[in-house]
Amino acid sequence: DAGVTQSPTHLIKTRGQQVTLRCSPKSGHDTVSWYQQALGQGPQFIFQYYEEEERQRGNFPDRFSGHQFPNYSSELNVNALLLGDSALYLCASSLAGGTNEKLFFGSGTQLSVL
């Protein structure tokens, strides 16, 4: 049973470019959350997708957008990249409505903006 998979593992972009990160949730999970983890910091919640809709959003600008597909996989898009967007981007999956509040995390995508 594959866990949460993210791609790519590493990415280097320049300021102003756009980037798309991908996530496949754990088998049986239908909800995907995205987090940004800057070096030496705890993860910061970006948004959560369920039933192909954004259900909850953290304090991130509109440059950060996402999508969830019918197979529950998800994409995170960041436009007009800034140096400060350099971070580890984590995807976590869960089962909506489940009593188990356990989130399963992927290993993340390390984004470097030069």
Place this chain on the structure above:
Amino acid sequence: GNSVTQMEGPVTLSEEAFLTINCTYTATGYPSLFWYVQYPGEGLQLLLKATKADDKGSNKGFEATYRKETTSFHLEKGSVQVSDSAVYFCALKGAGNNRKLIWGLGTSLAVNP
């Protein structure tokens, strides 16, 4: 709003030493509390959780008790191993339908043989 305050690291211990990592929180209602661990080069993993006051979460020799009166969820282990070296995160999930996790800054633990 909800928040989590975690003791700063890094923490360096010798093998078999006792570990405590402090975590306190601010929240309305009755949140769920979690400890996650991030081993070098790996993703975050749930270590243990507690969903109501006085619950004790435990896993792999680690324990934490949900203390409503002191708004704390301190992580403890009686005898650490080198393999416990990792970054530990305390996290909170608010009551109700709020599925967002609020995280502490993380505490790096290094265990020397």
